[in-house]
Amino acid sequence: MRIVEKRQLMSADEIRRTLERLAHEIVENTGGAKDLALIGVRRRGIPLAERLAKSIRASSKAEIPVGTLDITLYRDDLSTVAPQPVVQSSEIPFPVDDRDLLLVDDVLYTGRTVRAAMNGLFDLGRPRRIRLCVLIDRGHRELPVEASFIGRAVETTDAEIIEVRLNEIDKEERVMVMDRVD
Amino acid sequence: MSHRFRHLLAIEPLTREQITFLLDQAKPFQEFQRYPLKKLATLRGKTVALTFFENSTRTKISFATAASRLGADQMNLQAESSSLKKGESLSDTVLTLEAMKPDAIVIRHSSSGAAEFISHRVDVPVINAGDGTHEHPTQALLDALTIRDRAGALGNCKITIIGDILHSRVARSNIHLLSKFGARITLCGPAMWLPRELDSLAPGVHRVPRLEEAVEGADVIMALRIQQERLHEPSLSADEYILRYQLTPGRLRLANPNAIVLHPGPMIRGLEIDPAVADSLQSCILEQVTNGLAIRMAILFELIAGSAEPQEQTKDSPHAAH
Amino acid sequence: MLLIKNGRVLDPTSNTDARLDVLIDKGRIAKLAAGISAADALVLDATNCIVAPGFIDLHCHLREPGQEVSETIESGAQSAARGGFTAICPMPNTQPVNDNASVTRSIMERAAAVSPVRVWPIGAASKESKGEQLADISAMQQAGAVAVSDDGKPVATARLLRQVMDYCGPLDLTVIDHCEDSSLAAGGVMREGPRSIRLGLKGMPAAAESICAGRDIEIAALTGARLHIAHLSTRGSLEHVREAKRRGLAVTCEVTPHHFTLIDEDVQYDSRFKMNPPLASRDDRDALLEGLADGTVDAIATDHAPHHPASKDVEFDRAPFGITGFETAIALALEQLVHTNRISLMRMVELFTTGAARVLGLSQKTERKLAEGSGADITIFSTDRAWTYRAAESPSRSRNTPFDNRDFRGGPVATIVAGKIVYQA
Numbered sequence: 001m002r003i004v005e006k007r008q009l010m011s012a013d014e015i016r017r018t019l020e021r022l023a024h025e026i027v028e029n030t031g032g033a034k035d036l037a038l039i040g041v042r043r044r045g046i047p048l049a050e051r052l053a054k055s056i057r058a059s060s061k062a063e064i065p066v067g068t069l070d071i072t073l074y075r076d077d078l079s080t081v082a083p084q085p086v087v088q089s090s091e092i093p094f095p096v097d098d099r100d101l102l103l104v105d106d107v108l109y110t111g112r113t114v115r116a117a118m119n120g121l122f123d124l125g126r127p128r129r130i131r132l133c134v135l136i137d138r139g140h141r142e143l144p145v146e147a148s149f150i151g152r153a154v155e156t157t158d159a160e161i162i163e164v165r166l167n168e169i170d171k172e173e174r175v176m177v178m179d180r181v182d
Numbered sequence: 183m184s185h186r187f188r189h190l191l192a193i194e195p196l197t198r199e200q201i202t203f204l205l206d207q208a209k210p211f212q213e214f215q216r217y218p219l220k221k222l223a224t225l226r227g228k229t230v231a232l233t234f235f236e237n238s239t240r241t242k243i244s245f246a247t248a249a250s251r252l253g254a255d256q257m258n259l260q261a262e263s264s265s266l267k268k269g270e271s272l273s274d275t276v277l278t279l280e281a282m283k284p285d286a287i288v289i290r291h292s293s294s295g296a297a298e299f300i301s302h303r304v305d306v307p308v309i310n311a312g313d314g315t316h317e318h319p320t321q322a323l324l325d326a327l328t329i330r331d332r333a334g335a336l337g338n339c340k341i342t343i344i345g346d347i348l349h350s351r352v353a354r355s356n357i358h359l360l361s362k363f364g365a366r367i368t369l370c371g372p373a374m375w376l377p378r379e380l381d382s383l384a385p386g387v388h389r390v391p392r393l394e395e396a397v398e399g400a401d402v403i404m405a406l407r408i409q410q411e412r413l414h415e416p417s418l419s420a421d422e423y424i425l426r427y428q429l430t431p432g433r434l435r436l437a438n439p440n441a442i443v444l445h446p447g448p449m450i451r452g453l454e455i456d457p458a459v460a461d462s463l464q465s466c467i468l469e470q471v472t473n474g475l476a477i478r479m480a481i482l483f484e485l486i487a488g489s490a491e492p493q494e495q496t497k498d499s500p501h502a503a504h
Numbered sequence: 505m506l507l508i509k510n511g512r513v514l515d516p517t518s519n520t521d522a523r524l525d526v527l528i529d530k531g532r533i534a535k536l537a538a539g540i541s542a543a544d545a546l547v548l549d550a551t552n553c554i555v556a557p558g559f560i561d562l563h564c565h566l567r568e569p570g571q572e573v574s575e576t577i578e579s580g581a582q583s584a585a586r587g588g589f590t591a592i593c594p595m596p597n598t599q600p601v602n603d604n605a606s607v608t609r610s611i612m613e614r615a616a617a618v619s620p621v622r623v624w625p626i627g628a629a630s631k632e633s634k635g636e637q638l639a640d641i642s643a644m645q646q647a648g649a650v651a652v653s654d655d656g657k658p659v660a661t662a663r664l665l666r667q668v669m670d671y672c673g674p675l676d677l678t679v680i681d682h683c684e685d686s687s688l689a690a691g692g693v694m695r696e697g698p699r700s701i702r703l704g705l706k707g708m709p710a711a712a713e714s715i716c717a718g719r720d721i722e723i724a725a726l727t728g729a730r731l732h733i734a735h736l737s738t739r740g741s742l743e744h745v746r747e748a749k750r751r752g753l754a755v756t757c758e759v760t761p762h763h764f765t766l767i768d769e770d771v772q773y774d775s776r777f778k779m780n781p782p783l784a785s786r787d788d789r790d791a792l793l794e795g796l797a798d799g800t801v802d803a804i805a806t807d808h809a810p811h812h813p814a815s816k817d818v819e820f821d822r823a824p825f826g827i828t829g830f831e832t833a834i835a836l837a838l839e840q841l842v843h844t845n846r847i848s849l850m851r852m853v854e855l856f857t858t859g860a861a862r863v864l865g866l867s868q869k870t871e872r873k874l875a876e877g878s879g880a881d882i883t884i885f886s887t888d889r890a891w892t893y894r895a896a897e898s899p900s901r902s903r904n905t906p907f908d909n910r911d912f913r914g915g916p917v918a919t920i921v922a923g924k925i926v927y928q929a
Contacts, residue, residue, distance in 0.1 A: 070210060073224045073252075078487045084186050085487055087480070089210040123219045194702075271818040293819035294704035295773030314821070316704030351704060379701040 023055035067092035074116035096125030111145030231284035322355035345406030370396035511550030558590025558881025570599025587830035588916035620926035635660025714740030739791035775823030810902030
């Protein structure tokens with residue numbers, strides 16, 4: 001079974017413009033942004049969160065702290081994910097209590113990652129509010145999770161895979177829809 | 183991706199990469215010990231069988247806490263067994279374990295080879311918590327983690343291990359581990375507990391009979407506990423041991439000024455280690471305990487959380503998971 | 505009548521090495537010549553096989569009376585026949601210990617009823633082998649014992665060994681000792697050395713054996729009686745024996761097949777590698793090979809020590825010492841000694857026949873020869889037939905051997921006792 005590219009969803013340029021738009025939306029919809037903190041969900045949520053913070057700083061001069069969260073220990077599907085899961089550090093260098101947190105991830109699909117991320121955040125304290133920002137929402141939710149900020153919503157089938165490539169990790173920048181072929 | 187670990191029976195067969203992987207995996211668990219809420223649901227529904235045949239409070243509590251913090255349940259199989267007492271043989275324990283089918287077995291036993299014995303007869307991941315005088319792999323891993331954090335890269339270290347090396351599984355596991363990274367290992371202790379064959383146990387090992395010479399320039403000093411029974415053998419009195427082998431402040435000064443002191447515990451203050459040294463800033467003994475918890479959580483996670491077979495790509499596999 | 509045809513006859517007593525047929529009648533060798541024909545004889549084709557006098561195993565454990573779950577005289581003897589042995593010498597460490605005539609007699613009677621091979625018991629040297637009082641040595645000899653030993657342990661003290669040897673001298677009985685200095689060896693489960701350190705198993709130093717061998721040889725010199733060192737396994741002990749022979753003392757020794765095949769580095773956490781004396785260092789094993797070649801070693805004996813599976817399937821420390829050995833002895837001797845050109849086939853036959861007989865003292869009963877008129881105890885073996893040893897197929901009640909599933913080239917083909925075929929492959 002192989003994975004082949006079906007079509008490109010977003011080019012590097014489209015990603016950049018989308019993130020800029022998201023940064024503006026976030027500032028507009030967060031009264032004051034004074035308690036706001038971004039939490040990038042490992043892996044690709046992290047560079048996205050950093051870019052959003054940079055963009056917000058550039059446009060509104062607000063310094064938004066960024067934390068990183070590894071959700072491996074909170075997954076509900078460990079035995080099916082990989083034969084030998086690897087756990088990495090989370091780094092949230094600010095207190096979580098009473099904070100306005102914005103989780104940032106690349107793709108929202110079943111919602112399980114977000115559920116795990118919330119569990120992880122609650123282990124650290126009691127945030128005032130948690131919202132979600134994603135680059136792509138591809139539907140097919142299995143849990144009652146919604147994103148407040150969506151880069152692009154896409155209709156997909158179960159057989160398709162959304163691949164996000166970011167310079168910081170993949171040395172290229174685009175989003176594709178992939179297909180499983182035998 | 184191939185399955186890296188089925189059991190953790192010994193350090194000797196592991197590669198540098200495998201050991202580094204385990205040490206790296208322990209880091210997030212080190213941080214976890216600082217969280218306000220130290221309870222995960224990662225291994226919820228899983229059971230860890232703690233089969234401790236030797237009295238051991240600290241290691242047992244460490245494994246129990248590790249399992250508990252990961253959300254796993256524990257099964258306690260206890261039995262009195264020493265070389266003097268003819269209790270149940272391990273084969274009887276095997277039958278019990280087979281019937282209960284835990285998700286992992288942690289075993290400490292007075293016979294060398296006991297962990298391997300169990301792993302050949304029960305189809306469950308086995309963690310060796312100390313088998314006779316053979317190995318104590320999690321101790322060596324937590325020691326390595328402590329050394330790496332406090333004294334720098336393992337390969338650059340000069341380590342001195344003091345005590346009854348012949349009968350120490352902690353020493354053997356540490357020797358195997360540190361040698362794989364190219365560390366320089368000096369062994370010191372009373373001659374009847376420091377046989378010549380130790381030199382060929384692993385590369386980079388040599389024996390030095392005098393403690394003053396052995397600790398000179400050391401970056402890490404590991405004082406082993408002296409089992410009281412050994413002092414009753416026709417060999418050495420406690421006073422002789424203290425005179426020649428106790429780690430005192432004076433002897434510690436002969437080491438590298440930044441040297442750290444490790445001890446696997448429990449210590450006999452005033453016997454193998456001077457209380458002033460045990461409580462000094464150079465002593466990492468408490469950190470070893472925290473690191474022990476982190477390493478054991480990492481190992482339980484590694485052995486239990488993964489599946490037995492590599493899974494084909496499904497909705498839930500890495501490409502799709504969100 | 506039985507006619508063995510086309511075999512290569514090797515007889516150390518007459519130094520015969522020739523293609524000869526052997527005609528057997530009424531339990532004796534009737535004719536020994538080339539090209540015999542006998543119309544109403546049962547023919548045993550020994551083409552490409554060696555035809556030798558019947559092999560003796562000087563050292564084995566049959567566990568009966570008392571431990572029949574591991575072995576009986578019947579099952580052990582059947583295994584021995586399958587291994588090519590025509591006579592076996594069971595050690596006295598049964599339950600009760602064979603330290604008096606009635607136990608010796610019961611063993612002899614049982615053997616007469618069920619054993620396909622000759623059973624020559626070794627009686628205890630001391631009562632219950634406790635090392636305090638002399639056993640009823642003379643009475644046991646009259647009942648059939650061929651030597652004395654406290655095997656399983658050394659004869660406890662030099663003083664007792666002297667008394668035993670003084671007593672056995674005029675009786676023309678050999679004293680066989682399991683050489684081990686208990687204070688040095690105590691608690692040990694394998695040979696002390698790099699491997700024992702690596703495995704974390706308590707070791708018995710080689711000196712524990714050689715110190716005791718040295719002691720025993722001095723007592724032999726003091727008393728002039730015959731001393732045989734059982735399962736010798738170290739260079740140190742071998743050198744003591746070599747020196748003793750040079751001095752003209754009546755000292756002999758035996759080596760087991762596992763000691764000339766395996767070494768301490770082969771030991772795993774598997775009780776099939778646990779025996780006493782333990783597997784020795786490479787250097788000790790090399791010394792044994794030299795001794796087998798140069799005549800210092802008198803005999804190969806198996807020390808067949810069966811233990812039923814449940815008792816051996818325990819952690820190494822806890823397992824009893826010993827492995828089985830009847831059925832792999834010839835194959836291992838061929839593999840390690842003959843195929844490697846270390847010794848000749850004639851020498852190998854000697855180690856299993858005349859060498860063993862001389863240890864017990866040559867007599868009409870023990871003598872091993874192929875000559876017209878002599879008793880027809882014959883061992884026929886192949887030097888090149890490929891086969892695989894499978895412990896599960898053995899008539900022994902035990903399976904404790906490190907050689908299970910080992911491929912061999914050469915092995916027992918037929919075993920004849922008093923003119924009757926007791927085993928045929």
